[in-house]
Amino acid sequence: MSAITTVCKRELRSYFATPVAYVFIVIFLVLSSAFTFYLGNFYERGQADLLPFFSFLPWLYLFLVPAVSMRLWSEERKSGTIELLLTLPITMWQAVMGKFLAAWAFIGIALALTFPLWITVNYLGDPDNGVIFASYLGAWLMSGAFLAIGSCISAATRNQVVAFILTVVACFVLVMAGFPLVLDAFRSWAPQALVDAIASLSFLTHFASISKGVIDLRDLLYFVLMIGFWLYASAIVIDLKKAD
Amino acid sequence: MIETHALGKRYGDLVAVDGISFKVEPGQVLGFLGPNGAGKSTTMKMIAGFLAPTSGSAKVCGFDVETQPIEAKRVVGYLPEGAPSYGEMSVRQFLGFIADVRNIPGNMRSKRFDDAVGRLNLEGVLEQPIETLSKGFKRRVGLAQAILHDPKVLILDEPTDGLDPNQKHEVRTLINAMARDKTIIVSTHVLEEVHAVCSRAIIIAKGRVLADATPAELEARSRYYQAVSLTAADTKAAKEALSRVADVAAIEVDAQDGRITAFPKPGKQIFIAVNQVLQERNIVVRELALEGGRLDEVFRTITQGRAQEAQA
Numbered sequence: 001m002s003a004i005t006t007v008c009k010r011e012l013r014s015y016f017a018t019p020v021a022y023v024f025i026v027i028f029l030v031l032s033s034a035f036t037f038y039l040g041n042f043y044e045r046g047q048a049d050l051l052p053f054f055s056f057l058p059w060l061y062l063f064l065v066p067a068v069s070m071r072l073w074s075e076e077r078k079s080g081t082i083e084l085l086l087t088l089p090i091t092m093w094q095a096v097m098g099k100f101l102a103a104w105a106f107i108g109i110a111l112a113l114t115f116p117l118w119i120t121v122n123y124l125g126d127p128d129n130g131v132i133f134a135s136y137l138g139a140w141l142m143s144g145a146f147l148a149i150g151s152c153i154s155a156a157t158r159n160q161v162v163a164f165i166l167t168v169v170a171c172f173v174l175v176m177a178g179f180p181l182v183l184d185a186f187r188s189w190a191p192q193a194l195v196d197a198i199a200s201l202s203f204l205t206h207f208a209s210i211s212k213g214v215i216d217l218r219d220l221l222y223f224v225l226m227i228g229f230w231l232y233a234s235a236i237v238i239d240l241k242k243a244d
Numbered sequence: 245m246i247e248t249h250a251l252g253k254r255y256g257d258l259v260a261v262d263g264i265s266f267k268v269e270p271g272q273v274l275g276f277l278g279p280n281g282a283g284k285s286t287t288m289k290m291i292a293g294f295l296a297p298t299s300g301s302a303k304v305c306g307f308d309v310e311t312q313p314i315e316a317k318r319v320v321g322y323l324p325e326g327a328p329s330y331g332e333m334s335v336r337q338f339l340g341f342i343a344d345v346r347n348i349p350g351n352m353r354s355k356r357f358d359d360a361v362g363r364l365n366l367e368g369v370l371e372q373p374i375e376t377l378s379k380g381f382k383r384r385v386g387l388a389q390a391i392l393h394d395p396k397v398l399i400l401d402e403p404t405d406g407l408d409p410n411q412k413h414e415v416r417t418l419i420n421a422m423a424r425d426k427t428i429i430v431s432t433h434v435l436e437e438v439h440a441v442c443s444r445a446i447i448i449a450k451g452r453v454l455a456d457a458t459p460a461e462l463e464a465r466s467r468y469y470q471a472v473s474l475t476a477a478d479t480k481a482a483k484e485a486l487s488r489v490a491d492v493a494a495i496e497v498d499a500q501d502g503r504i505t506a507f508p509k510p511g512k513q514i515f516i517a518v519n520q521v522l523q524e525r526n527i528v529v530r531e532l533a534l535e536g537g538r539l540d541e542v543f544r545t546i547t548q549g550r551a552q553e554a555q556a
């Protein structure tokens with residue numbers, strides 16, 4: 001078995017060793033259904049799709065994904081197990097990747113458990129299942145990007161609460177990057193090229209186009225690169241901070 | 245084999261390890277002694293591949309810890325200070341994880357597992373989550389993890405810290421039993437341990453090596469080495485008699501129990517002469533003993549002498 005799989009399996013198993021994981025999943029399912037049915041006017045819209053669900057998902061992720069990522073490395077540093085892990089014959093990259101994949105799989109499990117919604121729309125009407133599938137894929141990719149950012153921030157501090165708050169802020173900025181709230185802050189002084197660059201970093205813009213069913217390679221690539229970049233940054237931060 | 249060359253580590257402005265060089269061969273157990281903050285753990289972290297040295301180099305079994313980290317980590321078993329482990333896992337799961345990461349082949353797996361569990365007496369707690377174990381058992385789990393793959397090199401950072409006397413004895417017996425074909429470094433600030441397990445001792449303070457010798461050689465540096473202690477019915481007469489012995493350099497009387505200690509001049513032996521003079525004068529002694537060296541005294545002299553020098 002490869003080192004990444006071994007680290008990933010151990011990590012994923014540790015999530016389910018305590019009730020926290022189950023509580024998390026329940027909260028996720030309750031909130032996502034509540035958003036979909038009540039705030040999203042699921043029935044009143046009279047349309048068979050999961051648009052209400054997927055448009056609230058980024059906001060739900062904004063708080064729930066940092067709750068998963070906050071302990072990724074802070075916990076290892078606080079308990080000293082980081083010293084054990086990084087003196088086993090694995091590379092830093094394998095450790096970072098293994099732990100990230102475990103968290104990503106966990107979010108994936110929570111997301112997959114929303115399948116009753118998908119069944120419901122098929123029961124009520126005749127949705128475009130291709131679009132829904134693309135939206136699920138996009139949602140999972142987006143959660144990976146959130147997680148990778150969280151992994152890097154969690155590597156920088158032993159304090160999980162600090163890690164949580166900083167991750168929420170960082171993800172909020174990235175989600176909002178395409179909105180006037182963020183762009184106006186730059187527009188007054190930054191050149192237009194930079195403002196455009198920031199706008200193109202927006203999670204929502206890329207997620208929105210995937211969840212319309214348009215699987216554009218550039219949108220996929222955006223999330224994959226985002227994940228790669230932040231995991232690389234995680235490895236660097238861990239190396240810098242592991243001593244203290 | 246472990247080899248370090250002018251190994252150094254700075255944390256910002258603080259020099260934690262200041263150019264340490266030594267070589268340990270298979271079959272040797274090197275005791276790493278030094279006061280708290282001496283740089284013992286930092287040195288071990290560098291050899292185990294956790295921290296990168298800021299100067300110098302370290303090799304285990306010929307593998308440089310910086311340029312061939314994976315090969316080096318494969319041959320090392322490491323017990324970090326405080327024996328950290330994943331608390332929510334059971335002992336069996338935890339050791340299984342270590343076996344997976346270390347790629348112990350299927351046919352060796354149960355043999356290695358049984359050996360480590362047996363040596364550390366973990367049979368009774370295999371299914372228990374590690375966080376529910378006592379401190380002594382947690383330490384043993386850490387040790388089991390370190391020896392699971394039967395490594396050529398063992399690095400143990402304070403393996404007996406916080407254990408009760410029986411547990412300490414068990415750990416020392418374990419180290420002795422494994423010493424024959426392995427290269428072992430043990431850090432400690434418990435001096436009695438040095439005699440019990442180490443074939444060689446390095447004393448470090450402020451990141452520098454102050455002494456590198458066998459425990460016996462270190463003891464020979466003690467003022468008490470070859471001194472003679474006695475308690476006599478007539479302390480005054482006994483003291484007077486001892487002062488007649490030519491090779492006695494100094495005599496001290498313990499104010500509390502009246503025990504007299506005669507220190508020899510450097511390199512001299514006084515036991516027989518003391519015996520003779522006591523007999524000649526018919527001095528009744530209740531107890532007469534030849535002293536060995538006192539390691540704690542040597543340790544204090546070496547480490548504090550250097551501290552005072554540094555202050556001056």
Ligand SMILES: Nc1ncnc2c1ncn2[C@@H]1O[C@H](COP(=O)(O)OP(=O)(O)O)[C@@H](O)[C@H]1O
Nearest residue numbers: 243244255260279280281282283284285286287
């Ligand atoms: N992460 C760190 N950052 C800054 N200073 C450190 C760090 N770790 C250890 N030190 C300092 O380095 C010195 C050596 O520490 P250490 O190797 O733990 O000593 P020992 O194990 O001999 O007690 C001490 O002065 C300690 O305060």
Ligand SMILES: [Mg+2]
Nearest residue numbers: 284285286325
């Ligand atoms: Mg220490």
